[in-house]
Structures are given as structure tokens and as C-alpha cells.
Amino acid sequence: MDMELTRLTALELGAALKKGEASPADAIAAAQERISACQDTNNAFITPASPSPAPIGDGPLAGVPMALKDNICTKGVQTSCASRILGGFIPPYNATIVERLSAAGSVSMGKLNMDEFAMGSTSETSFYGPTRNPWDLSRIPGGSSGGSAAAVAAGEVWYAIGSDTGGSIRQPAAYCGVTGMKPTYGTVSRYGLIAYASSLDQMGPIARSAADCAAVLDIMQGRDPRDGTSLEGHYGGLLPSLTGDVRGLKIGVPADCFGQGLDSEVRKAVLAVAHVLKSRGALVEEFSLPIMEYVVPAYYIIACAEASSNLSRFDGVKYGWRSPKYEDLSGLYARTRTEGFGSEVKRRILLGTFVLSTGYYDAYYKKALQAKAVITKAYDEAFQKYDVLLTPTTPTTAPKLGESLGDPLKMYLSDIYTVPVNLAGLPGISIPCGFDSQGLPIGAQLIGPPLGDGIILNAAHAFQQETEYHKKAPAEKGGVSL
Amino acid sequence: MTWETVIGLETHVELCTKTKIFCSCTTEFGGAPNTHCCPVCTGMPGTLPVLNKKVLEFAVKAGLALNGEITRHCKFDRKNYFYPDLPKAYQISQLYLPIARNGRVPIRLESGAEKVVHIHELHMEEDAGKLVHDPWLEETRCDYNRCGVPLIEIVTEPDFRTAEEVIAYLEKLRSILQYLGVSDCKMQEGSLRCDVNLSVRPAGSMELGTRTEMKNLSSFKAIARAIAYEAKRQIELMEEGKSVVQETRRWDENKDATFAMRSKENAQDYRYFPDPDVPPLEISEEYLEQLRREQPEMAEEKMARYQREYGLPPYDTQMLTSQKALAAFFETCLSLGSDPKQTANWIMGQVLGQLSAKGIEAKDMKLTPSTLVTLISMVKGGRLNRNTAVKVFEAVFDDDGDVEGYVKAHGLEQINDPEALTAAVEKVFAANTQSVADFKAGKEKAFGFLVGQVMREMKGKADPQAVNSAVRKKLNAER
Numbered sequence: 003m004d005m006e007l008t009r010l011t012a013l014e015l016g017a018a019l020k021k022g023e024a025s026p027a028d029a030i031a032a033a034q035e036r037i038s039a040c041q042d043t044n045n046a047f048i049t050p051a052s053p054s055p056a057p058i059g060d061g062p063l064a065g066v067p068m069a070l071k072d073n074i075c076t077k078g079v080q081t082s083c084a085s086r087i088l089g090g091f092i093p094p095y096n097a098t099i100v101e102r103l104s105a106a107g108s109v110s111m112g113k114l115n116m117d118e119f120a121m122g123s124t125s126e127t128s129f130y131g132p133t134r135n136p137w138d139l140s141r142i143p144g145g146s147s148g149g150s151a152a153a154v155a156a157g158e159v160w161y162a163i164g165s166d167t168g169g170s171i172r173q174p175a176a177y178c179g180v181t182g183m184k185p186t187y188g189t190v191s192r193y194g195l196i197a198y199a200s201s202l203d204q205m206g207p208i209a210r211s212a213a214d215c216a217a218v219l220d221i222m223q224g225r226d227p228r229d230g231t232s233l234e235g236h237y238g239g240l241l242p243s244l245t246g247d248v249r250g251l252k253i254g255v256p257a258d259c260f261g262q263g264l265d266s267e268v269r270k271a272v273l274a275v276a277h278v279l280k281s282r283g284a285l286v287e288e289f290s291l292p293i294m295e296y297v298v299p300a301y302y303i304i305a306c307a308e309a310s311s312n313l314s315r316f317d318g319v320k321y322g323w324r325s326p327k328y329e330d331l332s333g334l335y336a337r338t339r340t341e342g343f344g345s346e347v348k349r350r351i352l353l354g355t356f357v358l359s360t361g362y363y364d365a366y367y368k369k370a371l372q373a374k375a376v377i378t379k380a381y382d383e384a385f386q387k388y389d390v391l392l393t394p395t396t397p398t399t400a401p402k403l404g405e406s407l408g409d410p411l412k413m414y415l416s417d418i419y420t421v422p423v424n425l426a427g428l429p430g431i432s433i434p435c436g437f438d439s440q441g442l443p444i445g446a447q448l449i450g451p452p453l454g455d456g457i458i459l460n461a462a463h464a465f466q467q468e469t470e471y472h473k474k475a476p477a478e479k480g481g482v483s484l
Numbered sequence: 485m486t487w488e489t490v491i492g493l494e495t496h497v498e499l500c501t502k503t504k505i506f507c508s509c510t511t512e513f514g515g516a517p518n519t520h521c522c523p524v525c526t527g528m529p530g531t532l533p534v535l536n537k538k539v540l541e542f543a544v545k546a547g548l549a550l551n552g553e554i555t556r557h558c559k560f561d562r563k564n565y566f567y568p569d570l571p572k573a574y575q576i577s578q579l580y581l582p583i584a585r586n587g588r589v590p591i592r593l594e595s596g597a598e599k600v601v602h603i604h605e606l607h608m609e610e611d612a613g614k615l616v617h618d619p620w621l622e623e624t625r626c627d628y629n630r631c632g633v634p635l636i637e638i639v640t641e642p643d644f645r646t647a648e649e650v651i652a653y654l655e656k657l658r659s660i661l662q663y664l665g666v667s668d669c670k671m672q673e674g675s676l677r678c679d680v681n682l683s684v685r686p687a688g689s690m691e692l693g694t695r696t697e698m699k700n701l702s703s704f705k706a707i708a709r710a711i712a713y714e715a716k717r718q719i720e721l722m723e724e725g726k727s728v729v730q731e732t733r734r735w736d737e738n739k740d741a742t743f744a745m746r747s748k749e750n751a752q753d754y755r756y757f758p759d760p761d762v763p764p765l766e767i768s769e770e771y772l773e774q775l776r777r778e779q780p781e782m783a784e785e786k787m788a789r790y791q792r793e794y795g796l797p798p799y800d801t802q803m804l805t806s807q808k809a810l811a812a813f814f815e816t817c818l819s820l821g822s823d824p825k826q827t828a829n830w831i832m833g834q835v836l837g838q839l840s841a842k843g844i845e846a847k848d849m850k851l852t853p854s855t856l857v858t859l860i861s862m863v864k865g866g867r868l869n870r871n872t873a874v875k876v877f878e879a880v881f882d883d884d885g886d887v888e889g890y891v892k893a894h895g896l897e898q899i900n901d902p903e904a905l906t907a908a909v910e911k912v913f914a915a916n917t918q919s920v921a922d923f924k925a926g927k928e929k930a931f932g933f934l935v936g937q938v939m940r941e942m943k944g945k946a947d948p949q950a951v952n953s954a955v956r957k958k959l960n961a962e963r
Binding site: 073074075081083088091093094095097192193194195196197199200201227228229230231307308310311314315316317319320321331335355358359360363367 | 523526527528529530531532533534535562564566568571572573574626753755756757760761762763
């Protein structure tokens with residue numbers, strides 16, 4: 003029974019629970035069994051939980067076990083951002099989405115590993131040790147929501163919540179062969195998400211199908227009076243609107259995203275997505291999106307600037323780690339932050355502090371905001387012509403552990419396809435679209451206009467009706483056995 | 485050489501909204517440490533600020549009342565610095581697009597001269613908490629109750645030349661904000677705090693000298709003294725051929741002097757940038773129009789109206805409108821049918837006297853208009869003489885006591901019995917033959933003495949007018 007349950011999608015498990023084909027206790031037990039089997043090898047969790055089964059309520063995902071990235075505040079449960087500096091921090095409040103998920107009957111299996119403060123693309127910068135890719139344990143799962151993607155890929159939970167500031171949901175989803183979506187900025191409340199870069203951060207689901215993502219987003223999205231950037235709008239209804247009908251859908255393929263630096267196997271697999279959708283009646287056209295040279299610098303300047311301010315509150319005064327070695331106030335700050343933050347976080351705090359400093363603000367931060375405006379405008383123009391854009395999620399498949407951190411510039415550049423989506427506040431989804439010659443998953447990214455979350459979900463759903471990539475499990479490719 | 489002092493002010497005013505600027509905690513002053521706070525105002529990880537619309541309303545009202553231009557597309561910025569009383573390590577403030585700019589505040593000086601103080605800007609921000617140092621345990625503790633209390637900071641141009649101008653401006657500012665009902669402006673509770681930027685230059689020079697910024701000024705008196713001290717200090721430095729160092733200085737009330745806190749070299753780089761958590765505000769013309777309509781009658785308008793409608797002298801109207809609650813008290817008295825001039829006299833003499841003796845403000849006094857009106861009408865109706873009435877007033881002031889009851893209980897009602905008065909006059913004249921003789925010899929002073937003696941004989945309860953005329957009549961008869 004357990005073996006079968008863990009192969010189901012979240013919606014399939016939800017339906018089975020409703021029909022009484024499995025009990026909530028069975029689902030929890032199956033998840034716990036998988037977590038015990040995988041944790042030592044992939045280290046997807048920081049804090050696993052032992053939830054007690056509850057009667058199934060309404061909603062398609064009621065009773066379905068899931069897990070949360072460890073930068074999402076959970077009342078009474080340590081929320082560490084995978085950082086030493088938040089060690090022992092137990093929030094006295096829940097993030098809004100935790101309350102929404104809980105009201106929808108979800109069952110949390112715990113808190114997931116990540117790059118420290120969501121800064122990174124590898125999940126190696128965690129104070130709790132790296133997470134490994136279930137498809138190949140010598141490889142990274144991507145990041146920063148690496149624990150979320152790895153746990154779903156390894157069948158430990160049916161879906162997971164991640165956060166995405168520059169690709170942190172979509173990139174690990176691509177590396178781990180699962181479906182991950184960053185919704186339109188402002189549609190999911192950020193209240194309770196420990197901020198990395200407030201103007202770019204957005205939480206979203208990682209799951210086994212676009213339909214699962216739609217079901218999770220129907221729960222997560224909604225106006226929240228506790229978040230000033232939360233948008234008014236009509237929420238819900240994404241799942242019922244998934245028809246898989248893409249006839250007449252205009253898909254733009256930006257040639258600028260298929261040039262230099264893109265692995266040829268990835269290129270081929272992503273372009274094949276266009277063919278599949280075309281075969282179902284979509285119209286595909288190549289066009290030029292001449293912004294790609296600005297996106298990485300603009301992103302890192304804005305994200306680091308905001309991060310340098312957002313992370314200032316971790317000073318050892320109020321909660322979390324405090325260095326025992328200090329003489330005076332500035333010593334308390336310096337020692338605590340030196341010992342409490344890892345080197346990638348420090349690098350970004352320093353970078354952000356620099357670009358906001360008097361004399362440099364105009365040259366860097368202000369320029370980056372101008373670039374952001376140019377990027378947003380370029381997308382606006384693209385969406386005058388197209389309903390959906392298709393790009394790779396990442397230039398390559400998952401690298402080996404230790405390959406990326408030594409060359410941060412190269413690592414930053416690998417975010418090129420995902421970061422502009424955050425800068426423009428757009429919805430983006432990564433879907434499995436094939437495997438490279440080493441058997442590693444490849445992800446394709448579909449990007450929609452603002453509030454076009456339903457459009458890209460439907461296109462992704464259409465693709466998944468035609469293909470089986472999203473149903474593949476690592477065991478078949480020599481990864482963690484299921 | 486003669487020197488000119490140049491002063492600019494940065495005034496922080498706590499807005500009297502019920503809740504804080506970015507959360508729903510109370511703004512009430514005091515409270516046990518850390519009882520007026522929540523995860524939002526203590527900047528707990530993951531929490532987000534949501535602007536209290538009332539703060540915007542109060543700030544716009546203040547901006548309009550100071551004749552400022554309201555910034556229609558307005559933003560909040562983060563001011564980043566580390567200090568334990570600032571739990572987010574940044575203050576949400578406004579640098580780039582403050583809510584109002586280019587205001588003008590006309591002030592009037594003792595000499596009657598008028599002057600316009602230019603307001604550079606008015607911006608909204610959140611207050612920080614406070615640190616409590618325990619010298620016994622050698623510990624410092626944080627109290628975050630004040631974190632997130634809404635403030636407006638009003639920055640003037642360097643328009644002031646004297647302490648008198650500064651105080652006149654602050655009094656005017658306080659009056660405007662109190663009339664608007666946006667702040668109670670209590671310096672002792674820190675709801676009005678003022679930093680003074682001061683420099684000196686040779687008279688006639690157009691260039692500004694190097695300025696210092698003075699902090700910790702907790703009363704108008706402290707401000708005036710600090711200005712005098714700092715101007716003298718800077719002039720002495722200049723005359724000695726030394727230069728003024730740009731720095732922040734702390735006023736020490738006990739030592740009556742300013743002391744250097746930190747110099748420009750150690751000034752912090754606050755790394756201001758737009759706060760991504762608080763969306764920009766778009767202020768509509770309709771909203772502004774509505775707030776303009778809601779603007780109450782200000783002190784100056786009331787002064788003009790009191791002069792026009794009640795024929796009161798300018799001095800009286802200035803006193804009556806010096807506090808919003810006092811003007812309201814006055815107007816209520818009139819609505820109860822009291823005579824304007826008599827009411828004004830009572831308020832200026834007795835009410836203000838008691839307020840200042842007790843050190844309270846008009847809005848906090850218990851005395852009600854109807855009590856004062858009763859008292860005034862008893863005097864007018866001849867039931868109390870004025871001196872006794874003043875004693876009754878003092879007796880009932882603190883807890884708005886019952887005038888009639890007090891007068892009865894103490895037997896203070898005026899004696900209007902002509903026979904008793906005649907008897908008293910006879911008695912006094914018989915006992916003071918020398919004074920009567922003195923008066924007849926031309927010593928006018930003796931008249932007053934005789935009147936006083938008769939009043940004393942009547943136990944102070946006679947009508948002074950009647951006593952006067954009875955004594956005069958008796959003297960004339962004897963002449």
C-alpha cells in the first residue's frame with residue numbers, strides 16, 4: 003500500500019483519501035517511512051515532524067502530507083533559514099500561507115533544508131549540511147529550495163512549499179525533475195516568509211504535476227491584510243480551469259534565451275516542448291527579448307541591497323544565535339554576525355551594503371532599478387504579442403556538489419533564465435521536459451503575463467497530458483530507490 | 485565684529501493615532517515594558533508592516549495646515565543603522581519623497597513684528613524603542629513599547645535668528661497640531677521633540693557657517709538656554725580664530741551646557757532606499773479636498789472671530805486660543821449664555837492661573853464650563869462678591885465641585901442688608917476717629933483703609949461697590 007501511495011500525485015492521494023482507499027494515517031506513515039529512508043542520504047529536512055492524523059476535511063488536498071521550506075514561519079517550530087544565526091528561533095506566529103494550508107487540511111511533515119537565507123542555487127550553504135539530488139547523490143538538488151524539490155522528487159512528501167526570489171523554486175524543480183511554480187508577485191502573502199529580497203520574494207509549490215501546483219496555489223493565493231504588497235483580485239479556481247486546451251495559444255520563444263552558454267541537450271529538450279504544444283494547437287513563434295545582458299547584474303544588485311537591510315535585524319540582541327565572545331555593543335554585533343552567517347550570506351550582505359552606500363547608490367542601485375523598469379517593459383511588450391513565453395529553466399542540468407560555490411560569478415550567471423521573471427513580477431513554472439545523456443532531469447520554463455498564473459499552468463498541464471517526464475521517479479535512473 | 489546666529493529646527497511630533505504606524509498595537513504612553521508590542525513592531529522575522537491610514541491622514545492634515553505642498557506620489561524609505569532600540573535595524577522613514585514640502589508658518593514676535601518660517605519638508609516615520617540601563621546589574625534592557633509609534637518630522641529652513649523666534653514658531657506649531665487634533669505635543673512625554681541646528685556667521689554674511697546639531701532638549705526653556713549657550717560657544721571659538729566642528733551635541737540640563745556626542749567623521753551612512761514592503765502611496769485630489777474641508781478653525785481664525793464677534797481685545801483672544809481646549813471651554817461658556825468679556829476675564833485670570841499653579845493643561849482640567857458660568861452669574865446677580873467668588877473658584881477647581889453647595893456650606897453668600905452695612909460703617913468710624921480725621925485733612929489713603937475695615941467687619945461678604953459708596957456717603961456727611 004505504502005509503495006503505491008508514494009507514487010501518487012497530491013491530487014490522486016487526496017482523492018484516494020476521500021474515497022477511503024487510504025487513511026490519513028496511512029499517508030502520514032508512508033511519508034514518514036520515505037523520510038526515514040531518504041533523510042540520511044539526501045538531507046532534505048532540517049526539522050522533520052510527526053503529525054497526528056486528523057479526519058479528512060473538504061478540499062482536494064485535505065489530508066495530503068507536505069512540507070515547508072525552513073524560511074516559512076511556523077508557530078512553535080524552529081524556523082532557521084538554514085542559518086546558525088536563527089538557531090533555536092521558534093516563531094510565536096504562523097505565516098499566512100501556513101494558516102491557509104492548515105485550514106485546507108494539509109498535514110506538515112516538517113521543515114525543509116535550503117540555502118542559508120535562500121541565498122544560493124545549490125542548497126550547499128545550509129548550516130545543516132547540503133541536500134543531495136535524489137537523481138544522483140553526487141549532485142546538488144539546486145537551490146535555494148533544494149530540500150523542497152529533493153523531498154518531492156524522492157517521494158517523501160506529495161508537495162512542498164518553496165520560495166523563489168530569483169529562481170529558487172523553478173531551478174531546483176528543474177534539477178530534480180519535478181514541477182515548481184513561482185506565482186505572480188503579490189498573489190501569495192509574504193507574511194511569515196523570512197525575507198531575502200522583499201520586492202522579489204514569492205512562495206509557491208513544488209509538486210509532481212502542474213495540476214498539483216494549481217491545487218496548492220488555489221489554497222496559497224489570496225489577499226492578505228497583513229501584507230501591504232498583497233494584491234486584490236479574484237483568487238481560486240486555477241485547478242478547475244485546467245482544460246489542457248492550448249488551441250490558439252500564442253507561445254513566444256525568445257531567441258536570446260537559446261544562445262551561448264546553453265547546454266545543447268537542454269536546448270533540444272526545451273525546444274521540444276514547443277513542438278508538443280504546437281501539436282495540440284498552440285502557435286509558436288521565435289522573437290527577440292534583448293534584455294538578457296542586464297538581468298543578472300540588476301537582480302544581484304537589487305536582491306543584495308534589500309537583503310543587506312532585511313538581514314540586519316539578526317544582530318544577537320533579540321533571538322537566535324548570540325556570540326558569547328563580546329566586550330561591547332559593536333563587538334556583540336560583529337562577533338554574532340561573523341559567527342552566525344555563512345560566507346555566501348556575508349558576501350551578499352557586503353555587496354548590498356556597498357551598492358546602497360553614499361556615493362554608490364546612483365551608480366548601482368538606482369541603475370539597477372532602471373534596468374528593472376526596462377526589463378519589465380520588455381516583457382509587457384512581449385505579452386502584447388504572446389500569451390506565454392518558453393525558455394529553459396537552467397542552462398545545464400544539475401552540477402556536482404562543490405562545483406558551483408568556488409566560482410560565484412559563474413553560479414550567479416546560471417540564474418539568467420529565472421531572475422528576470424522575478425524582476426518583472428511575473429508567474430513562471432518549471433516543468434520536467436526530458437533527461438540528458440547522464441539521465442539527469444531537464445526543466446523548461448513557461449512564463450506568463452502578470453496574473454497569468456492560470457495560463458501557464460494550463461499550458462504546463464497540456465504538456466504533461468502529452469508526456470510522462472513528470473511521472474518519472476529517480477529510482478528508474480539509478481537515484482534514491484523508491 | 486558682530487555675529488549673527490542662524491538656526492534651523494527638526495521637530496519630531498508623535499501623532500495621537502490610537503494604533504501604531506504599521507501594526508495595531510496601542511500607542512498609549514507608558515505601560516509595563518514590552519506590553520504594547522507585537523511581532524510586527526518588534527520586527528520579528530517574516531513579519532511585514534502595513535501602513536495605518538490614519539497616520540497618512542494626520543500627516544497630510546499637518547502638511548496642509550503648515551501650507552505645504554502635498555507629495556501626491558509618496559514613498560517610504562528605510563534608514564538603516566544598528567542599535568538595540570531599533571529591532572529591525574532600520575527605521576521606516578521618508579527621504580526621497582516626503583509627504584509634504586515647502587510649507588510656510590507665519591509667526592508673530594513680542595515686538596509685533598511678523599516673520600514667515602519656511603518648512604523644508606514634513607515626513608512620516610516610526611519611533612524607536614527605548615533602552616533602560618540598570619546601573620546595579622550593569623545591564624541594558626530594551627523596551628519596545630514605543631517602537632512603531634507614528635511620528636512626523638518637520639524640518640525648517642535655517643530661518644531663525646533668535647531663540648525668541650524659535651519659541652514663537654514652536655508655540656505656533658504646537659497650537660496648529662493641537663487644533664488639528666493630530667498630536668497632543670507634550671514635551672515632557674516626548675510627543676514633541678526638537679533638535680536645534682545652529683551656526684554663526686559675521687553679520688551681513690550670506691554664507692552659512694559650520695553648524696552643530698543639539699539634541700536632548702526637553703522644554704522650551706531648555707531650547708532657549710541651549711541656543712544662548714551654543715551661540716556664545718561658537719562665537720567665542722570664532723573670535724579665538726578657531727573653527728566650529730560639525731557635530732551632534734547633547735544639551736545637559738544640569739550642567740547648563742552642550743557636549744559633543746559624535747562628529748561628522750563618525751556620522752553614519754544610513755543607506756536609505758525605498759522600502760519594498762510598503763507600496764508607494766497615490767494621493768488623490770478628492771482625498772486632499774476632503775481633508776481640507778475637515779480642517780478645523782485654527783487659533784488665528786478664532787482670535788479674529790473673537791475680536792470681531794465679541795469685541796474682545798487682541799491680548800484676550802490670544803490667551804483664550806493659546807490652547808485648543810481653553811478656546812473650546814470659552815465657547816461652551818458663551819453657548820451657556822455667559823458674557824464674553826466677563827468669561828474671558830475669568831479664564832485669563834483664574835482658569836489660567838490655576839492651570840499654571842497646578843502645572844496641568846486645559847484639556848486635562850476637570851472644571852466644566854457650566855461651573856464657571858454658575859459662578860459668574862452668581863457674581864453678576866449680586867449673590868457673591870468677586871473676591872469671595874475667586875475663593876469659591878479655587879475651592880471647586882480641582883474636582884469641578886458644586887458651587888451652590890460650597891457657597892451655602894461656607895455661608896459665603898453676599899450680604900445685601902443696608903442696615904447691617906450702616907451699622908458696620910458706624911462702628912468702624914467710631915473706632916477709627918484718627919483715620920476719619922486724616923481723610924478730612926486731605927489724606928485720600930485713609931479712604932481705602934476705612935473701606936477695608938468695613939469689609940472686614942462684614943466678614944468679606946458685602947458688595948464692595950456698596951461698601952465704597954456707604955463709606956463715601958458717611959465721609960461726605962461728616963465733612
